[in-house]
Amino acid sequence: MKSIILWILILFNTISLAALDNRFIYPLGHIQDAEALSIEVDDSQVLVHNQNQLWIYSIFNVWQPRLEASFYSQYRIEDVNFQAGNRIYVSSHEPANVISAIDSLGQYGRIYFINNVIGDRLAREGSTLYVADRYRGIDIIDVGSGGTTELRANFAEKWGIKDFEAEYPYLYAINDFGFVTVDISNQDFPLSIATNYQLPDATHLVKRGEYVYIAADKEILVLSVSDVNEPYLVSRMNFFSMIQGLAVKDNRLFLALGKGGVKILDISVPSRIKEINSFYPPQAALDIALENDYIYVAMGKDGWMIYEYR
Numbered sequence: 001m002k003s004i005i006l007w008i009l010i011l012f013n014t015i016s017l018a019a020l021d022n023r024f025i026y027p028l029g030h031i032q033d034a035e036a037l038s039i040e041v042d043d044s045q046v047l048v049h050n051q052n053q054l055w056i057y058s059i060f061n062v063w064q065p066r067l068e069a070s071f072y073s074q075y076r077i078e079d080v081n082f083q084a085g086n087r088i089y090v091s092s093h094e095p096a097n098v099i100s101a102i103d104s105l106g107q108y109g110r111i112y113f114i115n116n117v118i119g120d121r122l123a124r125e126g127s128t129l130y131v132a133d134r135y136r137g138i139d140i141i142d143v144g145s146g147g148t149t150e151l152r153a154n155f156a157e158k159w160g161i162k163d164f165e166a167e168y169p170y171l172y173a174i175n176d177f178g179f180v181t182v183d184i185s186n187q188d189f190p191l192s193i194a195t196n197y198q199l200p201d202a203t204h205l206v207k208r209g210e211y212v213y214i215a216a217d218k219e220i221l222v223l224s225v226s227d228v229n230e231p232y233l234v235s236r237m238n239f240f241s242m243i244q245g246l247a248v249k250d251n252r253l254f255l256a257l258g259k260g261g262v263k264i265l266d267i268s269v270p271s272r273i274k275e276i277n278s279f280y281p282p283q284a285a286l287d288i289a290l291e292n293d294y295i296y297v298a299m300g301k302d303g304w305m306i307y308e309y310r
Contacts, residue, residue, distance in 0.1 A: 036298035132161035
């Protein structure tokens, strides 16, 4: 009997060790001169914003991020997107919104160009910008190198979009009704494929390979889209805190869980996702972004943090 118990303990410890992360997390910096409700990173630049102001930082030196520019929006900022390095698209609900550079008295160093678009969420793939509006549907806009905005089409059949990703030739979204797939192979005539699962609490979505990861309140749901006409549920996992933000890189899924900190999941086997690491920033984790070996965490009025993960 004792030998059986010993072998069970050995097996349990082996499984536990297999679930451990083989990378380590090191805090590099805490930037406190911005209210970071949302965070984006692209080409060694970090863009954080609250409801009316956005800040752009250069992280060429991650140990000393440099504030390059800041802008004030007359109306609520819904979403932002980088384009061509120094051009930023800002979505709001006001057509006449004026987004003005903040007088820095020569403090800032780089010039950025701001384009205002109407909508709730933005996604970009190459020179195509997708703008989702809860009441008008999705606009497909050809932005070229950033200087022009030519409307290609409007897809109004599936409205109420909460979050989405564009990965040609499909668009994957969550709306008021569930999970939506749209064929965008012909961008002049988008075609709805299906609406699957009733997910009224779904708020965030990321895609990796043939799987879509959806945050719904305190739960992660994994859908297979290997057949885009018939997505199906692969697995799900519950947490104690509401999921505020999602990011994915390689075979790891990162969750911002507010006061619940940041959780890192191993998704190498989507049908058996498992938690492999976690850490707790100084304040609640409201959003998360990734680039190279770094994790960026938005913490609201307490600014944002950089962590090295390797």
